[in-house]
Amino acid sequence: MSTIEQVPVTVTVNGKKYQRFVDPRMLLIHFIREELNLTGAHIGCDTSHCGACTVEMNGMSVKSCTMFAVQADGASITTIEGMAAPDGTLHALQEGFRMMHGLQCGYCTPGMIMRAHVLLKENPDPTEEEIRSGIAGNLCRCTGYQNIVKAIQYAAAKLNGRTVQEAAE
Amino acid sequence: MIPGQFAYHRPSSIEQAVRLLADLGDEARPLAGGHSLIPMMKLRMAAPEHLIDLGGIADLKGIRDRGASIIIGAMTTQNELIHSDLLAAKLPIIRETSLLIADPQIRYVGTLGGNVANGDPGNDMPALMMCLDAAYHVAGPSGNRTIKARDFYEGAYFTALQEGEIVTSVEIPVPPAGHGYAYEKLKRKIGDYATAAAAVVLSFSGGKVATCAIGLTNVSETPLLAEEAAEILIGTALDPASIAKAVSAAEAITAPASDGRGPADYRTKMAGVMLSRALQRAARRAAA
Numbered sequence: 001m002s003t004i005e006q007v008p009v010t011v012t013v014n015g016k017k018y019q020r021f022v023d024p025r026m027l028l029i030h031f032i033r034e035e036l037n038l039t040g041a042h043i044g045c046d047t048s049h050c051g052a053c054t055v056e057m058n059g060m061s062v063k064s065c066t067m068f069a070v071q072a073d074g075a076s077i078t079t080i081e082g083m084a085a086p087d088g089t090l091h092a093l094q095e096g097f098r099m100m101h102g103l104q105c106g107y108c109t110p111g112m113i114m115r116a117h118v119l120l121k122e123n124p125d126p127t128e129e130e131i132r133s134g135i136a137g138n139l140c141r142c143t144g145y146q147n148i149v150k151a152i153q154y155a156a157a158k159l160n161g162r163t164v165q166e167a168a169e
Numbered sequence: 170m171i172p173g174q175f176a177y178h179r180p181s182s183i184e185q186a187v188r189l190l191a192d193l194g195d196e197a198r199p200l201a202g203g204h205s206l207i208p209m210m211k212l213r214m215a216a217p218e219h220l221i222d223l224g225g226i227a228d229l230k231g232i233r234d235r236g237a238s239i240i241i242g243a244m245t246t247q248n249e250l251i252h253s254d255l256l257a258a259k260l261p262i263i264r265e266t267s268l269l270i271a272d273p274q275i276r277y278v279g280t281l282g283g284n285v286a287n288g289d290p291g292n293d294m295p296a297l298m299m300c301l302d303a304a305y306h307v308a309g310p311s312g313n314r315t316i317k318a319r320d321f322y323e324g325a326y327f328t329a330l331q332e333g334e335i336v337t338s339v340e341i342p343v344p345p346a347g348h349g350y351a352y353e354k355l356k357r358k359i360g361d362y363a364t365a366a367a368a369v370v371l372s373f374s375g376g377k378v379a380t381c382a383i384g385l386t387n388v389s390e391t392p393l394l395a396e397e398a399a400e401i402l403i404g405t406a407l408d409p410a411s412i413a414k415a416v417s418a419a420e421a422i423t424a425p426a427s428d429g430r431g432p433a434d435y436r437t438k439m440a441g442v443m444l445s446r447a448l449q450r451a452a453r454r455a456a457a
C-alpha cells in the first residue's frame with residue numbers, strides 16, 4: 001500500500017492545547033502516552049476490557065485503546081495528570097484512594113479515578129450498587145474492589161460536604 | 170496491537186459518506202463507535218484501506234418521535250438510548266437491553282447503527298429489533314431504501330446491506346401502551362456477549378395474550394425471531410404448560426456453537442430459560 005497521509009489532530013488535554021500530525025491508525029492511548037508524554041493512562045489489556053486506559057473525553061469516559069487519535073480531533077480530554085490542583089493538592093478522588101487504601105499496585109488506578117470522576121459528575125451521590133455498576137468496565141487484579149468502592153464513597157462524601165470516614169478498615 | 174494502515178475520511182453529510190464509499194469501493198468501510206471494528210482491525214481480521222468516520226454527520230444523530238413510531242439516528246450511542254426520556258416512556262425495553270451491553274465506557278461510544286449493521290450474532294440489538302419489527306433506513310449509491318430487521322440478517326457478518334450502503338436510522342413501531350416487555354441475558358460477566366438472551370414484547374386482552382413477539386440472541390449464526398413460539402402463546406393465559414410448549418418451540422430453532430460460553434445443548438437450554446424468565450417478567454409488567 002502507498003504511503004498514508006498524516007493527519008492533523010488538535011486536542012485540549014488537561015486544559016492545554018496540542019497539535020500533532022499523526023498516522024490515522026495511531027490509537028488515542030499511544031497519542032497520549034507517546035506524543036504528549038502523559039503516561040498516567042495505562043495499557044492493560046489492549047482489547048477494551050480492563051479500563052486501565054480510561055480517560056475523560058468531552059465529559060464521557062472512554063477506553064483510549066479502542067479509539068483512533070483522529071477521532072478525538074477537537075476534543076477536550078482529561079487524564080489523571082489533570083486531576084490534582086496546580087499546587088499539588090489532591091482531588092477528592094485521589095485523596096479517597098489514598099485514605100481508603102483504594103490501590104495496591106496502582107496499575108488500574110488512573111483508569112478507575114477517571115471513570116469515577118465522570119460517574120460522580122453524572123451521579124454525585126451514588127449508592128454502593130451504582131458505584132459497582134459504574135466501574136464495571138474497570139478491572140483491578142489486586143484490591144478486590146472493596147476499598148475502591150470506599151474510596152469513591154469517600155470522594156462523594158467530601159464533594160457533597162459531608163464529614164468523611166478517616167481510614168480503611 | 171496496532172491496526173493496519175488506512176486513510177481517514179470524515180464526511181459531514183450522508184451524501185458525502187455514500188459518495189466516498191462508492192468511489193473507494195470495497196476497500197472502504199464505515200467507522201461508527203469503533204468498538205467492534207477497531208478490535209477486529211487490531212487482530213487484522215479486518216484491514217480496510219479507507220475508514221469513513223460517520224462521527225461528523227449531524228443527520229445521523231438523535232431520537233425523533235413520529236407518534237406511531239420512533240426514529241433513532243444510526244450514530245445514537247447506547248448511552249444516549251439509556252438516557253432518553255422518550256424511549257423510557259414508549260420503548261423501555263431499549264434501555265433495559267442497552268444496560269446489558271458491554272460496560273459504561275463502551276456504551277458512551279458504541280452506536281445503535283454499528284450494533285445492528287455489524288452482523289455479529291453476539292450483538293444484542295439485532296434480536297431486539299427483530300422482536301420489535303424495526304426497519305432500517307439505508308442510503309446507498311443507488312438511493313435510499315428500507316430493510317426490515319426481520320429480513321436483514323443472512324449469516325454471521327452477512328447482512329442485506331449492499332456494497333456502499335449505510336444504515337442511516339432505525340425506525341421502531343411503538344408497541345401499545347400497557348405492553349409488557351423484558352430482555353433477559355445470561356452472560357458470564359459484565360462486558361461479555363450473551364451465552365443466550367431473549368427479548369419479549371407482549372400485550373394482554375381480557376387476561377389472554379393478544380400479541381407476542383420473541384427474539385433470541387447469540388444462539389445461531391443470526392439473531393432469531395421465534396415466530397412459532399410466539400404463536401403458541403397467543404390466546405393463552407401464559408400458564409406454565411403454554412410457556413413450556415413455547416420454550417420447546419424456541420429451543421428447536423436454535424443452533425448455537427459450542428464455545429467458551431458452553432456446549433451447544435447447554436446454550437440451547439439457556440435460551441429456553443431466558444425466554445421463560447422474559448415471558449414471566451413481561452407478563453408482570455403488562456396491563457391485564
Ligand SMILES: Cc1cc2nc3c(=O)[nH]c(=O)nc-3n(C[C@H](O)[C@H](O)[C@H](O)COP(=O)(O)OP(=O)(O)OC[C@H]3O[C@@H](n4cnc5c(N)ncnc54)[C@H](O)[C@@H]3O)c2cc1C
Nearest residue numbers: 201202203204205206271279280282283286292293335336
Ligand atoms: C469488551 C466489549 C464488550 C462488548 N459487549 C457487547 C455486548 O454485550 N453486546 C453487544 O451488543 N455489543 C457488545 N460489544 C460491541 C459494542 O456494542 C459495539 O459498540 C457495537 O457492536 C458496534 O457499534 P460501533 O458503533 O462501535 O460500531 P463500529 O465498531 O464502528 O462498526 C461495526 C461494524 O458496523 C459497520 N457500521 C457501523 N456503522 C454503520 C452504519 N451506520 N451503516 C453501515 N455499517 C455500519 C462498520 O463498518 C463495522 O463493520 C462489546 C464490545 C466490546 C469491545
Ligand code: FES
Nearest residue numbers: 044045046051065
Ligand atoms: S487497555 Fe484499554 S481497556 Fe484495557
Ligand code: FES
Nearest residue numbers: 104106140141142
Ligand atoms: S491496584 Fe493493582 S490492579 Fe488495581
